[in-house]
Amino acid sequence: MNIPSHQQTMKCHGVTRRSFLADTGMGFTGLALGSILFRDGVVRADPHGQAWEPPNGQPHFKPRAKSVIWIFLCGGVSHLESFDVKPELNKYAGKSIEDTPYASVLATEGKDVIGANPRHGNRKTIMPLQTGFKHYGKCGLVVGDWFRNIGECADDLAVVRSLWTIHNDHGAQLTWQTGRHPRELSHPTLGSWVSYGLGSVNQNLPEYVVLGVPTGDCCGGNFTFGAAYLGPEHGGVRLNTNAEKPLPFIAPPPGTITREEQLENLTLLGKLNHLAGIDYPDDNELRARIQSYELAFQMQSSVPETLELHREPEFIRNLYGMDRDETKAFGEQCLVARRLVERGVRFVQIFHGGGGGGAWDAHSEIKSNHTSLAGQVDKPIAGLLKDLKQRGMLNDTLVVFGTEFGRSPGAEGTGRDHHPQAFCAWLAGGGVQGGVQYGQTDELGFHAADKRRYVTDIHATVLHQLGLQSHRLEIPGRKRLDMDHGSVIRDIVGWERE
């Protein structure tokens, strides 16, 4: 922590009336001021202790990625049949795990799980793979047939196969976002730390945007894109892909006020605020408020503009699967994500299968469940990767594909149960190495075995690519644990910070 110099603490004072008026402009002028103005820009001096400074919007070291697209599949995707395929399951299909050479996995079944839900787990009869699999790319990544299109992008993916989490119910959806056990409720999500640490590069759109239907109330609800103690300005802003009604209060109730009137109102508002502010030339909040009205006014048009997907050429829309019923909805979200990132949004969080425990929660009929759901996302996600790549945007856009936990190697009737002991995720772009497979589960995919990684290690890696060091994102009065910070997965990053 730095002790602020005298100059720093003085920067907001000694402003004369004239310079204040010049700084903030008269009326609605559309000054292009940095997002820094919307933060608490004042250095808080403490008469006794050390001073603390909020982040200044600058990365801590040279970043590789500018933006993140954080795709989250709700309910628990089978790792066994997606990106951590286990052929041994076919070999021992129908047998009890106890009767295989891997019986030892059962000894430590519950060791990672806190506050376990006894209804889940203890599935011993091995279920064979419910889909085929194939090698893809130069790296030879094995991918289940449900994800053929993403498989084609194998050489851009860094798959992390040794993840585990701490809760064996869908509250783990919240854990994926915050790193904390769901019973600890709201903690800042990764997106909110990014917003807090870096702010926006765009003056017309929010820094952290949420697409799709989020996790249900049972499992984290609004907390899954909340900012907790970082404050609501760092929380995710939910956008519907519907350009008519993308977020609350984005437009006045129909028939009440025209855009022309709004502009007139804002002009008067600017003048009145300046008059009233003359006596308070050091009031940062007033400056920030004047600016926030300008951003709000811009958002009324910039947000709907971003959502006007009909402006995209047909071959692009088709690339995202928007030409087919099953892929249209998710394809739209992926395309909107690209358009948001293009316009400078830092963090786009896309939910698939949200609401309740999550659509991917295949306790029964996993074959039809995963076939149908993968059919909705496989093409759009692959389309997103290909589109980002052809535009050169994949270099500084990090795409992350995740879920809350894996599914059990043992059968639960025709389905698979929750499985927090092992699951996988992948990262692509944003300086992450492609064609890499990191960590291993055991032969049955039961435990994360080699190079075990916890959820927040993914967070740390994402922050690292953005040039942020988790330990430097602190806020006074809030104690963060080692588990909150995680550690960077250097092997997939493949570079040391400069």
Place this chain on the structure above:
Amino acid sequence: MFTKGTGSWLTCRVFTHFQWVGPASLGFSLFLVATIVVPITRLHATPANRAAFNAHYERFLSPNLNQCSTCHLPGDHQDPQTLEEFPHNAFGHRLKILGDELKSTGTRPDLESRLNLVADEDSDGDGVDNQTEILLGFHPGHSKSVPTKVELESLKEKQSEFSKFQNAYRWRPFNSVQRPDVPTVVDKAWPANPIDHFIAAKHKEHGLQPRDEAPRETLLRRVYLDLIGLPPTPDEQDEFISDQSDQAYEKIVERLLEDPRHGERWGRHWMDVWRYSDWAGWTDGNQVRDSQRHIWRWRDWIVESLNADKGYDRMLVDMLAADEQTPLDTNALRATGFLVRNYKMLSREQWMEDTIKHTSQAFLGVTMGCAKCHDHMTDPISQADYYRMRAIFDPHQVRTDRVPGEIDRTRDGLVRVFDTLTNNLTPILIRGDERYPDTNRLMTAGVPVALCGDTSLAASQGDLKSQTIALPFPSTQPDRRDFVRHDLLAVSQAEVEKARKTLAHLSDEKTPAEGQLTESQLNLELAEAKYASLSAVLRVEEIEDAGKKDSEQWIEAAKEANQRQRMVARAEARLDRHNVQSEVHVLQAKLDKWIAAHSGAPEESPEETSELKAIRGQMDKTRNDLEKLEQKLSEANERLAKADLELESEPSIEFKRRSMDSYPGESTGRRLAFARWLVDPKNPLTARVAMNHVWLRHFGRGLVPTPADFGRNGRPPSHPELLDWLAAEFMSRQWSFKEMHRLMVTSRTYRMASTPDERNASFDPDNVFLWRMSSRRLEAEAVRDGLFYAAGNLDLTMGGPEIDHKLGLESRRRSLYLRLAAEKEVEFLRIFDGPMVTECYERRSSVMPQQALALVNSSLVQREAAQLAERLTDVYGNDDQGFIREAYQRVLARLPEQEEIGLCTEFLGLPASETRALDSDSSLLDRRRNLVLVLFNHNDFVTVR
């Protein structure tokens, strides 16, 4: 001279402690293991003694003495673990011996008093006393380290500075409050009350010049919003501005403190601190997972208690232990909502953790969570302390008692706590992990010794010595209260009436279906039997309540009850048989019809149509069902015969009692003992923490800037004497909040202008020393309430069940009555930094575009702006100036300046928007509505100056 082996603190491993000091995140044992292995960085290697040594000498301690070797001999051990491996030198040894001596005489052996005691001694025998050596930077425990004569000459100055430092007021939040003297001031005219003396003393110390009193309209709006959460009306503004009397402002303050809206305003503040939350759960499943239904009764208790100025001490005891102190006082029982709120369906562990964490943070300003897993050398709270605190709460549970007029407890009820007698043991959890309780270490209820101050618990090392409390009868069986009986009878009576009506209705019909009529008659018979049976059972209970159990009268009544219950059984059996019989008839008729229709069809014919096949299938199924039904019918007949027989048999006293919840006849008394310790005037923290919260909300910044942390991780106060004085004053005024509010808002300090001053700002840019009043943004609730209030639409109804959060833009009730729970909150309020239900010891105030959108576009703002414009137009007609003046008064609580009137008039005169074809009347209204809208968005609307 003393270099070899002089370990830096980094190598003093004997003192190092582990870095993991997180709040209790239970049982993440893996992380614990991971971090415990890691040796600690220099920054964290701060043992308690070193911290105390540093605090004692502070800036007078030279860096070469800020080392292990000040008290220890240089050791050979790379990694000393015990005192034997790292022995004391003469100075350290003396301190150690003195500590032991003090302990044996029962005196607190804190390092500070020991250092004072040895100051004039010469531990190393080199002819120079310890304090002199330390002040001059020489080792007090090493005879070869001696100052020269020349060096000794510089002592005098240092000595006098040091004694000045030592005599300065020290912040000792863990010592009982001692009332400090009120400082004298030079400018006798400035202070209005003692608060100002303390503030003025700091002004002088820091060379600050206080601002003048705020303009009257600014002051009036400030104090209105502060005390009742609403601005003054135009009439109230005019009245105050024209009141030239000396006491004009004080009169306003009195009026506002007596205003019932004051309790709502400050109630919301305390709801923040006490973590009010309506129930939450799975929205669709209606499953209560967090907090409880009907917790709004606690909210109403808070508001009522503040309005009645009940006294903080009494409030705390009620919130923690009303069920033990006044078990029959249903009004007081509401207060235990404070504990109820922590209910967690999914995890008792988390429930207990939240209870301990937030009880200690809210009332004591201490974070206890760190001690859940293990001791920390710098923390005054040990792991054992944590589980002693937990033992206070382990026995308690929540329940819902009935309230008059409602039998269904999901619809209404009094939710409260009580002690079970089954959960009295509190083991230490190894590393805080609920999976590994250490059953050899069971804790008794107690509080941390470090927080005991001079309370009587200091002598018992924090042990609460609680006494079991016997609970009076209705609190053990609340359903035996008269009103419950009365309500049950009323509900039963209503059933009879309903059945009677249905029957009458059927009888009136021209051709009532026979079966229906019989069913209806049987229903009525059953309802009547039930009513009679209930009355009979209640009669027995009444005889018992009068203490006449087993009397002759009782035997008669019991027999009657038994007979009535037999009649219910028979009525049920008759109805049941009738219903089964009707079903039989229906199926039989269906079958007969099919048989009649298809009797000619050839069996198993190859041309059999698929339709026929289907019908045959259905017939088979129906025959099957019919067989089963006939079995059921014969069972029903048997039951009826049995019931008839039963009715004829010998009367018996074996009646069935009502099913009723029954609760233990005693309570552990732990919470009551704890609460009484909390409000002991010798408790070091309770009053200080409360006064800091009150100050924070009047002045925008706590005297201690971390209101929920007065411990080592918190930050020290800007005005320690003032906070101690306020705490002492608060207690001597019977813990009256209103008295303290009055003192604070009538102080000169509070009445200062908030305008800046360059000279002051150069010394104190953050206004820590209050040379002016700080500007603040209004809280979410005040923004929303203010919109309705300005337009004359705010509904001032008080209390009652929470209002659906989805009605946040429509409901005209004050915002504190809208539902607030995890995942259930009013979006408009959240956008303006409304309270987080998980914890909210201090509100934030952010500035973000969503706020602008909400104030520009929400239907709420649009509607209220239109209505205010219409109302004012009704009064002022075409008079633009009159309209502008009152709109300013209503929305911003002040009159417009000339320049503002000019801008607004010009705005009203703008040509109507071309995109809307309007007549002149609606065009006028339109412009005016837009003007009001602009004022609602004015920075001054959301800002308190």
